[in-house]
Amino acid sequence: MQYHVDGELVPADEARVSVEDRGFQYGDACFETMRAYGGSVFEWQAHADRLRRSCDALGFEHGFSDDELQRRIDETLAANDLDDAYVKLSVTRGVQPGKLTPSPEVSPTVVVIVKPLARGGMGADRVWDGPAVLQTTKTRKPPANSLPPGAKTHNYLNGILAKNELVAGADEALLRDQEGTVCEGATSNVFFVNESGLHTPTAELPLLPGITRSVVLDLAREEGIPVWQGRYSPEDVRTADEAFLTNSTWEVRPVSKVDGLEVGGGPVTALLQNRFDELVERRHYDGERLESEADDGADSVRRADDVRKADDE
Numbered sequence: 001m002q003y004h005v006d007g008e009l010v011p012a013d014e015a016r017v018s019v020e021d022r023g024f025q026y027g028d029a030c031f032e033t034m035r036a037y038g039g040s041v042f043e044w045q046a047h048a049d050r051l052r053r054s055c056d057a058l059g060f061e062h063g064f065s066d067d068e069l070q071r072r073i074d075e076t077l078a079a080n081d082l083d084d085a086y087v088k089l090s091v092t093r094g095v096q097p098g099k100l101t102p103s104p105e106v107s108p109t110v111v112v113i114v115k116p117l118a119r120g121g122m123g124a125d126r127v128w129d130g131p132a133v134l135q136t137t138k139t140r141k142p143p144a145n146s147l148p149p150g151a152k153t154h155n156y157l158n159g160i161l162a163k164n165e166l167v168a169g170a171d172e173a174l175l176r177d178q179e180g181t182v183c184e185g186a187t188s189n190v191f192f193v194n195e196s197g198l199h200t201p202t203a204e205l206p207l208l209p210g211i212t213r214s215v216v217l218d219l220a221r222e223e224g225i226p227v228w229q230g231r232y233s234p235e236d237v238r239t240a241d242e243a244f245l246t247n248s249t250w251e252v253r254p255v256s257k258v259d260g261l262e263v264g265g266g267p268v269t270a271l272l273q274n275r276f277d278e279l280v281e282r283r284h285y286d287g288e289r290l291e292s293e294a295d296d297g298a299d300s301v302r303r304a305d306d307v308r309k310a311d312d313e
Helices: 022-026 044-058 066-079 157-164 211-222 234-238 267-312
Strands: 002-005 008-011 029-037 085-092 109-116 132-140 172-176 182-185 189-194 197-201 227-230 242-247 251-258
Touching: 002 066, 008 066, 022 085, 029 044, 029 066, 029 267, 044 066, 044 085, 044 211, 066 085, 066 109, 132 157, 132 242, 157 172, 172 234, 182 197, 182 234, 189 211, 189 234, 197 211, 211 227, 211 242, 211 251, 211 267, 234 251, 242 267, 251 267
Parallel strands: 132 172, 132 251, 197 227
Antiparallel strands: 002 008, 002 109, 029 085, 085 109, 172 182, 182 189, 189 197, 189 242, 242 251
16 A cells, blocks of 8 residues: 655655654644545545644644645545545645644644555445444543644544443444534444434534535435434433434445444435435546446447348357
8 A cells, every 4th residue: 555645645654754743743634534436535525624624723724725735635546546535635734843832833743544445335345344323422622722623633542531431332422512412433423313304413513524414414404304403311312203423434324223222224325325426426426427328338239230131140
């Protein structure tokens, strides 16, 4: 594997950043986790926009155009001969003297990491092993006046502490705010379904509104599903008819249990999974499908010619 580090492709085992980099020293950095389908990143512009907002929240400009960052991602995918992949783009404030107060002069460190994933779209294999098992944790989300929840930064200690609480069999944490209101998973956004429609915690809470979350909300509205963004308790999720999680890698992942109680997927989850797969197929693989159909058509013509020739003989 090759990674992209500060404008250069390097073998993965030689990829290095300085020990004086503020991303290493203080978590003073931002990142985006994305998924490439058919050689291009899903919802690239939304990710690029959020990366810029995250850097703004930390008080520095990364200084790169969206086209330049996309070029580095494309080069990394091509160097590893990957069309379908996990993609992580990190931007740190860069190397500075070891003091907490950042310098106004910024020379960002930019790193692109990719890993192979299964093809997405219609009929694709899921990247998760099975439905998620959720556990409500004692670890709470910090309030917005402590850490900006809408910034996707390298400071992930909150999620790590929550994950450390999980008992055997649980694979995602259900995080609440200081008042006990459900916010999100450690690495995902939370949805549930009951008789009144589709629900997800409001972005007014200290949570990171995911890119996939936004896409799924749009798909639900297109299907005429009532959509509610509000304030919910863990009990609301535990007693739901259906529940699922979203993030860029998992896409739409059903939840089987919450705090030991069976929840499971259902028709709404299945519908939104299907709609998401259709969207990915249409955006990223339609050219591949049309080429395949053209090849099938050409094969049919050749087979017909062969039949006519055999009849003539």
